[in-house]
Amino acid sequence: MINFVLLFSRQGKVRLTKWYSPYSQKERSKVIRELSGAILSRGPKLCKFVEWRGCKVVYRRYASLYFCMCIDSEDNELEILEIIHYFVEILDRYFGSVCELDLIFNFHKAYYILDEILIAGELQESSKKTIARLIAAQDALVETAKEQANSISNVIAQATK
């Protein structure tokens, strides 16, 4: 299973963290510190796996962002590389050529997408189309709720004028 997902920038700034195994706050910051150090120092030609505390961390770099997933030692590292790429493709399709800024300002949306891909550290869907459809449907729900709220407040505003 995937123990956690970690996104950080070339500068070591955390952009997204998702924990599927219990780690205390203290451990979390330690993990992030250790791993970003270990991964950022690796050259581009080296393999994308780092052995760490009995687990394996699989990472992939996209522009200035590093996507890392920590898996158990018996899991399939090559598949995780594909899952990372799959996640990035969905983000890309959702934001329209995604960049780091999209993930900073719309971090919650990135989390929503991740929640449609992984639950309990396991993959839940292999179709990008299905995920896009589910996210769009939920976003639409939010929009209609907003519109309703706006129209209600307009009505109230009109009435109280």
Next chain:
Amino acid sequence: MNPFSSGTRLRDMIRAIRACKTAAEERAVVRKECAAIRAAISENDQDYRHRNLAKLMFIHMLGYPTHFGQMECLKLIASADFPEKRIGYLGLMLLLDERQEVLMLVTNSLKQDLNHSNQFIVGLALCALGNICSAEMARDLAPEVERLLQSRDPNIKKKAALCSIRIIRKVPDLAENFMGPAAGLLKEKHHGVLIAGVQLCTDLCKASTEALQYLRKNCTDGSIRILRDVSNSPYAPEYDISGITDPFLHIRVLKLMRMLGQGDADASEYMNDILAQVATKTESNKNAGNAILYECVETIMGIEATSGLRVLAINILGRFLSNRDNNIRYVALNMLMKAFTVDPQAVQRHRSTILECVKDSDASIRKRALELVYLLVNETNVQPLTKELIDYLEVSEQEFKEDLTAKICSIIEKYSPDKLWYIDQMLKVLSEAGNYVKDDVWHALIVVVSNASDLQGYTVRSLYRALQSSPEQESLVRVAVWCIGEYGEMLVNNVGVLDGEEPITVTESDAVDVVEAALRHHSSDITTRAMSLISLLKLSSRFPPTTERIREIITHEKGSLLLELQQRSIEFHAIIQKHQNIKSSLLERMPVLDESTYVRKKVGSSDATFSADKTGQRVSAGTPVNIPNGVAKQQAAPLVDLLDLSSDDVPVASSSATDFLNDLLGVDLPSQSSSGVVSTGTTDLLMDLLSIGTSPVQNDLLAPDNHTSSVATSGKIPSVSSPPSVKGVALETKSPQAPGPSPVLDLLDGLSDMSFSDENPTFPSITAFQSNSLKITFTFTKQPGKPQVTQIKASFTNMSSNTYTDFLFQAAVPKFVQLHLDPASSNILSASGNGSITQTLSVTNTQHGQKALAMRIRIAYKVNNQDMLEQGQVNNFPQGL
């Protein structure tokens, strides 16, 4: 609306934080935002609750504390609208983890949402439950999740399946409830549901054997069908990844098949065909294809596959290993480790490639490869493999050297075909990476050298050469210094030259030079310096012409600020200065170290001995008496013996060493003339009477203690000193019988015992019997060459205030021992410990080395003409008598 709590928009806050140039500025912005959010929380602001929570999540990601916002998540989750719930659940998953009490409060909301009519709200609840639920929540909500597995909506179904995985991971007892529904999921068409269902089945197999059996029966066909369908399916753009339809489903089914086929020949047989198809037909030019092949190989290795299939799998790994992509090579090495247990021969074929991987520039690959090489080594290939590894040691990176050195040393120790090879390889490692070699490794080397008498000359010359080229390698220096001290004359005189060994010309002063260099070298630590001092002292005896120079070197160290070194140099200086005549016998070569006990000891508790060793060193630094012991590397036992001899007993000239000691110390030992009644040898009678033959022998009270202490000392020879000897000496010097030893006397005691202990082992004296009225001590001596025969000198002391007359000592021994009693020195024992009677017993242990001595004793005497009788059993004989 409250004007104070409205605050900024999320976007503005993120911009403000990003605009901060320093950490302090960032903290200020965050503090301000947090204050505003706290104010909003305390006012129970509803309009901006979701925005505040979003801000808190961002602040949380930056690493600031946000616990005060946890309750806001619960409020948002409890709200009726989807947008609030969505952000509320996200906050719940980010800000809380399963160990927080607050989480329990959400159980009720979750339960309601799991029963909601809106599929997306159910989805949110399932997602949150799957990601953070605790064991209690799992128990409470398992029935809801079970029900949702039957839902018609695939989105809910797949989420419920993954949520079930979390539940059975937290509470494995619940596995049986999920077996049926999980098997049902494998009949679906929707890939998301299939993936989730297959994973659920895999986790069920791990959680309970009952589930494993159920699923093996009901799902083997299903899983094979899924794999066949997906691998034969035509191009499907929705699931396509680089030309392969849904590699994720492939991999997950293969994983499930591994669980089902493991240890089950029937299930495995069904799988053979489809596995062969996947292994041969999958494209291997893209990562996705390789990921499937990798999983397929693992499944083939995991189940009871046919040999043909296994060959196929190993061949795939061979291809992986020669791939240029580092990722692929990494997984190949990883997989070969697992394949090794199945088919070691097949893995051996790739040895040269694996060896190349040890030299890779990538640390992850190097580590894997080294582990694998370590597995591959056996008696036949150890020599070339070790050579390769040692060659690589020269060029490897610093941080990799420690791992590599440990592995090489371990290989050498485990598989060395002969001692010469072992010594050669160890010297190479020491010269290349002596600073990375662990202490037990070079200790073991010294033990081996000490035992290999025909290789000592060769070793000391090789060490001398190695020291010229790599004087910085601490462990090499230590071993070299020790060997030069012990076998210095072999170095100078070229003793025991092996065939093909280059002759070397070393003068006596050259040998002293290298030891002096080690002593003076700036990087040498206290242990190395202490060893150098001993070595110099020994050399002063080996090479008399250099004595004056060595004395100067040692004098130089007398001002050392390190107590240990100062003490050594002062005491050694005294030996060179004042005891020239006895020095050569003091400084004889070390007795051969016991290899087997060392190995056993090392295997038993290498770590423990090392920590003890270190504390021992520290303790010993302040105790003057232990230094000589450290020098002579002798156990405490002989020392005890010697001190006992110098008490006011009858002097027994049992060995020349004691004679020389007595002369040397000029201790006037009062001899008591042996005139008086001779005790009669009634042992035969007594033996029958007491029938001691089968009495339980419990002499492991004292003996093993002593034994281990000697082992420990020999195991740690080069160490500065050893704790057991400290204890022994300290105790004995306090004994009232000892004639107040001066430090010099002690020094000599410790040193001199090595002159005779080689062939004539000594044993500590014991108190054989003690009552209110009488004390008996036994002192042991053995004749060289007769290990079975022990001379026991019994010494009787009267502890009461009355004089004993007609004193008679009798002893009985088991049948395997022969006993001969000599006449006692007297039959009158004066009161209050004034004087004593001594009597010599000669004991022959016919089962020497197998059974330990035991003895019953009876003492009869008269007090004021009244008959008295005392008896007892002696079980505390030292081991080895």
